[in-house]
Amino acid sequence: MNFLTVMILYCISQFKGERSINAVFYLIQGKKSSQTxxxxxxxxxxxxxxxxxxxxxxxxxxxxxxxxxxxxxxxDKKTVQITELGEKNLRQSLEKYPIPAELDGWTYKDxxxxxxxxxxxxxxxxxxxxxxxxxxxxxxxxxxxQKWVKQWLYTWNTKYNKQILSKKxxxxxxxxxxxxxxxxxxxNLFVARLSGYQQPxxxxxxxxxxxxxxxxxxxxxxxxxxHYMITIISEQPQKYPLxxxxxxxxxxxxxxxxxxxxxxxxxxxxxxxxxxxxxxxxKESTIEDxxxxxxxxxxxxxxxxxxxxxxxxxxxxxIKKLNTRxxxxxxxxxxxxxxxxxxxxxxxxxxxx
Amino acid sequence: xxxxxxxxxxxxxxxxxxxxxxxxEIIQSVLNKNHTLALLPTGTGKSLCYQLPGYxxxxxxxxxxxxxxxMQDQVEQMKLIGEKRVVAINSFLTFEERIYILKxxxxxxxxxxxxxxxxxxxxxxxxxxxxxxxxxxxxxxxxSQWGYDFRPDYLELGIVREKLNNPLTLALTATAKxxxxxxxKKTLLIEDAKEYIxxxxxxxxxxxxxxxxxxxxxxxxxxxxxxxxxxxxxxxFSSKKKxxxxxxxINEKGIGQAASYHAGLEQxxxxxxxxxxLYNHINIMCATSAFGMGVNKENVRYIIHFHPPLxxxxxxxxxxxxxxxxxxxxxIMLYSDDDYFLQQQLIEHELPNEKHIDFFVNLVRSSKGxxxxxxxxxxxxxxxxxxxxxxxxxxxxxxxxxQEFQMNMTSFIQSRLSIKKEKLKELTNWITxxxxxxxxxxxxxxxxxxxxxNCCDYCGIDMSYYEKQKPSDQGKQILQWKDRLKSIFSFSD
Ligand SMILES: [Zn+2]
Numbered sequence: 001m002n003f004l005t006v007m008i009l010y011c012i013s014q015f016k017g018e019r020s021i022n023a024v025f026y027l028i029q030g031k032k033s034s035q036t037x038x039x040x041x042x043x044x045x046x047x048x049x050x051x052x053x054x055x056x057x058x059x060x061x062x063x064x065x066x067x068x069x070x071x072x073x074x075x076d077k078k079t080v081q082i083t084e085l086g087e088k089n090l091r092q093s094l095e096k097y098p099i100p101a102e103l104d105g106w107t108y109k110d111x112x113x114x115x116x117x118x119x120x121x122x123x124x125x126x127x128x129x130x131x132x133x134x135x136x137x138x139x140x141x142x143x144x145x146q147k148w149v150k151q152w153l154y155t156w157n158t159k160y161n162k163q164i165l166s167k168k169x170x171x172x173x174x175x176x177x178x179x180x181x182x183x184x185x186x187x188n189l190f191v192a193r194l195s196g197y198q199q200p201x202x203x204x205x206x207x208x209x210x211x212x213x214x215x216x217x218x219x220x221x222x223x224x225x226x227h228y229m230i231t232i233i234s235e236q237p238q239k240y241p242l243x244x245x246x247x248x249x250x251x252x253x254x255x256x257x258x259x260x261x262x263x264x265x266x267x268x269x270x271x272x273x274x275x276x277x278x279x280x281x282x283k284e285s286t287i288e289d290x291x292x293x294x295x296x297x298x299x300x301x302x303x304x305x306x307x308x309x310x311x312x313x314x315x316x317x318x319i320k321k322l323n324t325r326x327x328x329x330x331x332x333x334x335x336x337x338x339x340x341x342x343x344x345x346x347x348x349x350x351x352x353x
Numbered sequence: 354x355x356x357x358x359x360x361x362x363x364x365x366x367x368x369x370x371x372x373x374x375x376x377x378e379i380i381q382s383v384l385n386k387n388h389t390l391a392l393l394p395t396g397t398g399k400s401l402c403y404q405l406p407g408y409x410x411x412x413x414x415x416x417x418x419x420x421x422x423x424m425q426d427q428v429e430q431m432k433l434i435g436e437k438r439v440v441a442i443n444s445f446l447t448f449e450e451r452i453y454i455l456k457x458x459x460x461x462x463x464x465x466x467x468x469x470x471x472x473x474x475x476x477x478x479x480x481x482x483x484x485x486x487x488x489x490x491x492x493x494x495x496x497s498q499w500g501y502d503f504r505p506d507y508l509e510l511g512i513v514r515e516k517l518n519n520p521l522t523l524a525l526t527a528t529a530k531x532x533x534x535x536x537x538k539k540t541l542l543i544e545d546a547k548e549y550i551x552x553x554x555x556x557x558x559x560x561x562x563x564x565x566x567x568x569x570x571x572x573x574x575x576x577x578x579x580x581x582x583x584x585x586x587x588x589x590f591s592s593k594k595k596x597x598x599x600x601x602x603i604n605e606k607g608i609g610q611a612a613s614y615h616a617g618l619e620q621x622x623x624x625x626x627x628x629x630x631l632y633n634h635i636n637i638m639c640a641t642s643a644f645g646m647g648v649n650k651e652n653v654r655y656i657i658h659f660h661p662p663l664x665x666x667x668x669x670x671x672x673x674x675x676x677x678x679x680x681x682x683x684x685i686m687l688y689s690d691d692d693y694f695l696q697q698q699l700i701e702h703e704l705p706n707e708k709h710i711d712f713f714v715n716l717v718r719s720s721k722g723x724x725x726x727x728x729x730x731x732x733x734x735x736x737x738x739x740x741x742x743x744x745x746x747x748x749x750x751x752x753x754x755x756q757e758f759q760m761n762m763t764s765f766i767q768s769r770l771s772i773k774k775e776k777l778k779e780l781t782n783w784i785t786x787x788x789x790x791x792x793x794x795x796x797x798x799x800x801x802x803x804x805x806x807n808c809c810d811y812c813g814i815d816m817s818y819y820e821k822q823k824p825s826d827q828g829k830q831i832l833q834w835k836d837r838l839k840s841i842f843s844f845s846d
Pocket of ligand 1: 788789790791792808809810811812813
């Protein structure tokens with residue numbers, strides 16, 4: 001079982017037989033629809049959101065066939081369920097290859113790639129220029145990355161000369177990776193990919209080979225290191241000014257649909273759901289959908305004005321007890337809560353990891 | 354025209370002391386404003402023939418090139434020599450990038466462009482006003498329907514050239530027989546072009562063919578060769594799976610540092626592998642034909658074909674990646690009779706089949722009058738290659754209705770298949786015929802060969818020339834992360 005299979009099985013297990021195979025695929029690939037985002041948050045899978053963005057449908061289907069053949073999962077028309085055998089193998093695999101705690105796919109979905117592309121290109125340029133070589137093959141060819149990095153170097157060069165800039169960048173990387181190492185992790189899994197003057201980095205498969213991992217696992221580990229770095233950098237921007245400047249303008253923006261944004265505007269003006277529906281000439285249920293979307297997207301959004309805290313607490317207890325995200329079953333347990341309240345609580349209080 | 358010291362310009366911009374065979378003559382022909390058709394074999398520096406004039410002519414050098422990945426490599430290589438005014442216009446660009454580039458067209462000196470982009474009226478109208486001093490048609494043999502790599506988009510280059518007000522034109526190719534050369538001049542409307550034809554022969558590359566019984570025997574022989582031969586070397590495969598497998602075997606046996614290179618790798622990995630090969634961190638590249646173009650490594654000592662290519666021209670291009678430094682090198686082809694069937698399959702795979710056509714027709718029907726057409730045009734559906742997709746669109750757009758499209762497409766495929774099969778036959782005959790390999794291959798290009806010391810397996814090869822001088826280092830050490838980081842940031846003063 002390679003780690004892609006493990007991750008698919010993991011999602012299926014977390015979904016508790018309540019979601020379809022398409023939901024698994026979209027989550028792993030990182031589809032930015034409110035349904036997929038809701039799945040990620042309700043079922044505590046946001047850390048593996050978009051874990052393999054390049055996954056092809058055919059590849060995925062192959063894996064599903066394999067899992068069925070191994071009798072690790074059972075497919076029925078609408079949903080997919082993990083078997084006991086599957087659960088046992090999943091536990092064993094995750095013991096040997098745990099999902100890194102630093103992984104946070106949902107939070108860093110757009111930033112991680114940019115961070116790596118920029119950093120790897122900057123390191124390569126600094127290393128080569130430092131050795132008097134301006135004729136080298138850039139490891140990143142993306143037009144915008146190259147343009148961005150050029151601007152970055154230009155800006156910092158007005159402050160520091162190239163020796164100092166290089167020393168400072170080295171120092172920041174050394175610091176953050178040492179801190180990572182103190183957590184009993186191996187920074188070489190990151191450093192080996194960097195390229196410098198006449199020393200090209202290793203490829204994904206070369207590193208996976210050296211450390212005896214399968215490539216899919218290495219990809220996850222690598223990404224988790226990037227996530228770790230971004231987390232630390234964002235917490236201590238004054239300690240890592242150069243690294244922080246790679247991402248500081250990349251807002252983890254809260255992407256709302258146009259219609260939801262209009263609703264949010266009215267909520268902020270203290271309008272009730274009824275009023276908003278009237279103003280916008282929409283059904284109340286549509287406005288409720290908007291509010292669920294906002295709750296999913298924005299962790300700072302308060303739901304108290306829609307569900308009182310006592311009911312929230314009762315719903316949370318019921319969710320824990322029943323271990324389900326099926327609205328109907330939860331409602332049977334908490335009879336005085338409506339579906340809207342349950343959806344809000346699931347969106348607000350699901351353990352995000 | 355004032356006399357120019359071309360050597361000085363060569364030294365200043367390219368850091369070479371002297372020209373290689375043919376380069377200077379071709380450059381002079383261009384500078385004397387002659388339309389020029391030049392045939393220079395692979396590995397002898399074709400691109401210099403238009404890059405250097407760029408530093409003398411005032412206007413833009415527009416280079417048409419059919420191979421997208423090669424185009425990217427060439428752009429990066431020009432940047433390497435310090436030329437920032439270089440850009441590639443192809444379907445990899447996003448809409449915004451394309452707009453940006455077109456708006457700033459005068460900022461560029463060297464513009465690479467794919468032939469299908471020249472079908473775009475907006476691009477043509479920008480280029481028309483852009484002062485193009487030299488139009489370069491690279492891989493010009495793609496124009497000919499008789500060639501091994503015909504691209505219908507190339508047929509329209511004559512019209513494109515007229516639209517651009519008939520600029521001075523340089524057609525370049527590494528392999529072209531007489532009929533193909535005629536086609537090139539006719540299509541480009543440069544019948545008065547001066548021709549510079551240089552020998553296809555690379556006398557420092559010995560040619561060896563080994564007939565081998567079956568796959569296991571082939572594998573054993575390959576391992577033996579890799580163990581014996583002095584690297585760096587490239588081993589060509591027709592499938593990426595085999596390339597992967599055998600790279601792993603070589604590494605496992607510790608007889609070399611191998612990696613596998615194919616079009617399925619993402620770009621960042623491809624760049625890293627090219628660089629590792631360039632700096633001798635790996636010395637054996639197990640590759641598909643995707644590797645080699647644009648890789649300027651001088652000291653490749655051997656090329657092994659684990660699977661044969663599909664025609665003589667590709668074979669010459671691939672072995673041409675050996676011995677660019679002029680030192681003794683060897684090309685070895687391991688051939689078993691089964692290979693023929695594999696090759697036939699590959700040929701059929703290169704062109705769209707009936708299923709592809711049907712699928713395409715259905716797609717067009719279901720999106721009739723819809724904008725979907727434009728969106729999907731540059732992105733092949735799964736199961737289609739770039740070449741398939743481009744061909745289908747090309748024929749679709751030039752047909753009046755779907756029925757006509759199906760007919761034209763099918764008859765085109767039929768004729769391409771039969772030409773490609775003939776080309777394969779030519780290669781197979783060369784492999785199975787007796788007599789001097791070099792003489793036989795040059796004969797196909799209406800050339801006589803000169804005598805060479807280590808010529809071919811028929812004339813006799815002294816293998817001691819190509820054997821390992823010293824045992825290869827046993828795998829490289831994995832550095833500690835701190836050491837690696839330090840060495841990346843360490844400066845020589
Ligand atoms: Zn001979």
